Amino acid sequence: MQKLYKFQWDCGRMGSVEGLFVADEGEVAAAVGKEVYFGEILGKHSDVSGTLDAEDLTVATDDQDFIVKLVGIIGTTTISGYNPLSYIDGDED
Numbered sequence: 001m002q003k004l005y006k007f008q009w010d011c012g013r014m015g016s017v018e019g020l021f022v023a024d025e026g027e028v029a030a031a032v033g034k035e036v037y038f039g040e041i042l043g044k045h046s047d048v049s050g051t052l053d054a055e056d057l058t059v060a061t062d063d064q065d066f067i068v069k070l071v072g073i074i075g076t077t078t079i080s081g082y083n084p085l086s087y088i089d090g091d092e093d
Contacts, residue, residue: 001025002067004060007084009050014042019081020060022067027085028057035089038082052084 005028007019017038031052038048061067071077078086 001062002064003028003062004067004070004079006058006060007056007082008058009048009056011042011046011048014046014048017041017048017082019083020079021081021083021085022071022077022079023083023085031085031088032057036084036087037089038087041082049089052088056084 001024002022003025004020004022007017007021009017011017032054034052036050036052040046041048070079077083
């Protein structure tokens with residue numbers, strides 16, 4: 001089942017990383033516990049990375065009609081900000 005997720009990491013005084021994205025709940029469950037590497041998204045030498053925890057994600061809605069319409073209008077599953085699933089460290093098994 002597709003769900004609309006909110007993602008948020010507080011990175012202290014560097015700022016925060018946020019995103020709104022659509023993903024399958026199985027895909028999200030498989031990503032929890034894996035390393036996410038964003039690189040220098042908060043400025044030079046910021047090197048933002050960490051483990052994706054379930055607490056970092058909130059389900060905004062699971063209304064399938066809404067999600068289908070939203071993705072159809074936007075044209076992508078990343079609605080705004082960063083989708084942590086796109087930044088899973090490729091070196092992990």
